[in-house]
Amino acid sequence: MDQYRSDLREGRLKLYALEKVLPPDDAVTLRREYIEEETGSDLSPLSSYSIPIDRIVARNCENMIGCVQVPVGVAGPVPVKGEYADTIVWLPLATTEGALVASVNRGCSAIAKAGGAEVRILRDGMTRAPVFAAGSVAHAHEVAAFAEDHLMEIQEIAESTTSHGELIGLVPYIVGTSVFLRFEFDTKDAMGMNMVTIASQKAADYIAEETGARLVALSGNMCADKKPAAINLVEGRGKTVTAGVFLPDALCKEVFKCDSASLAEVNMRKNLVGSARAGALGFNAHAANIIAALYIACGQDPAHVVEGSSCITTADLMEGGVYVAVTLPAVQVGTVGGGTGIATQAACLSLLRVAGSGDPPGANAKAFAEIVAAGVLAGELSLLGALAAQHLARAHKELGRG
Known part of the structure; x- marks a missing residue:
């Protein structure tokens, strides 16, 4: 452990890489102790936890230093x-x-x-809404029309990325040369944000290739995820x-x-x-x-x-x-x-x-x-x-x- 602590101080080992060289519990302990030394903080209350963390450090939390307990x-x-x-x-x-x-x-x-x-x-229905840049308002209209006319193909492409999710709808919104396509998925027992993001990426790439529109962002905030939005109040999300x-x-x-x-x-x-x-x-x-x-x-x-x-x-x-x-x-x-x-x-x-x-x-x-x-x-x-x-x-x- 002393060698790893020295490697951290001298920059030979990154804090986020500790799980690559140590078991998860040891990695979390060393990271917490390192942060305590760096900041002069007492983080010992975070050291007490009963949950197995092997899965957590791989899927749920990077740079883990412990757990905050909530009654x-x-x-x-x-x-x-x-x-x-x-x-x-x-x-x-x-x-x-x-x-x-x-x-x-x-x-x-x-x-x-x-x-x-x-x-x-x-x-x-869980949503994801990529935004595309078109060359003109006429082109934007063409992109939206293409998406609606080729829903079956887009559905097949999107669903090829998942064994559970289903594309159940697509609604286009145009603002000048910006085209938002609000995909909606049935994600079964998963909340589904990862699922719909991966599926939407593949569908969006296909639409961009076929229409000449430029995919600007996979999420264009018409989803709308984790923000107060009237569209979710009216249309629903999840x-x-x-x-x-x-x-x-x-x-x-x-x-x-x-x-x-x-x-x-x-x-x-x-x-x-x-x-x-x-x-x-x-x-x-x-x-x-x-x-x-x-x-x-x-x-x-x-x-x-x-x-x-x-x-x-x-x-x-x-x-x-x-x-x-x-x-x-x-x-x-x-x-x-x-x-x-x-x-x-x-x-x-x-x-x-x-x-x-x-x-x-x-x-x-x-x-x-x-x-x-x-x-x-x-x-x-x-x-x-x-x-x-x-x-x-x-x-x-x-x-x-x-």
Whole structure:
């Protein structure tokens, strides 16, 4: 180890190359110690972890120096009445925000007492949108027309790169001489960004060769990945999911200490009017809170919380109570690939009974998306109830503690 440490200091060995000469655990330890020496920091709290890291250093994290531990709480049980998830589940929530798990837990209790959350997936498609440069607006039109006219050939070329993904759509957008082709794929149980990127590259190369357009960037931001975007709110990206539950008046009073009309008014004035006045792309109370906690616990890409925050929460007063629903236009989740193979994250997916590939393929990812929607519904119910009953500050004082 001393020789490797000396090689690092003198530049004969790169920090990122330690795994080539050392076992993963030794490489991580030496890298952490080297950074401690260089910076005068104490990084020993990062040295304690139970997950096997052989796969992680190869697939998930470069220049690894240890692990940051995030507490995981559980909320539930919550009955999910979906087409893919028709079960009762406990929700693993990774968070450092006091009161969040307790809040979701209260929402789960209300949903359970109401008979469960109805959940449906409205559409499913992961997108990638390369941008091409054309020579003129006429040429741009020709490129778009070629892509639409040769969809079958493009589909065959794209799908030659994957044994699971399917190209299910292509929509062109033209801005002057820029041509954006928004490919949409069914990625089965994978979240699918790597899959659609590789497939889109091969398809884009073919289109450029056949049309004379120049491929400028494989992602032209019409996808739109990890950024707030109206196109995802309207067209969806990943899985578009909706979940709802009817709360009788007596149940609102029992669980949330408010009446149905007050809960509906808070939703209208806060989530709808307030969000519209702010120019927000999401119309919800705190959907991102639940999405982030579930994504981190279950090995998803937490940056996709951006798209998840575009949730729209609605509350319809009906005879005897209120029907509250959440619609999430862009839920990007997978049960294979990415961080889902890390031991702790795989355990959380197993808790939800959605780990690994589904039967048929894609069933587990869809079930997971339905569970996410049910969790968001629980979180929205609880916060709306707290606001309607004027209990929000008290809950944070008691549970958040600053």
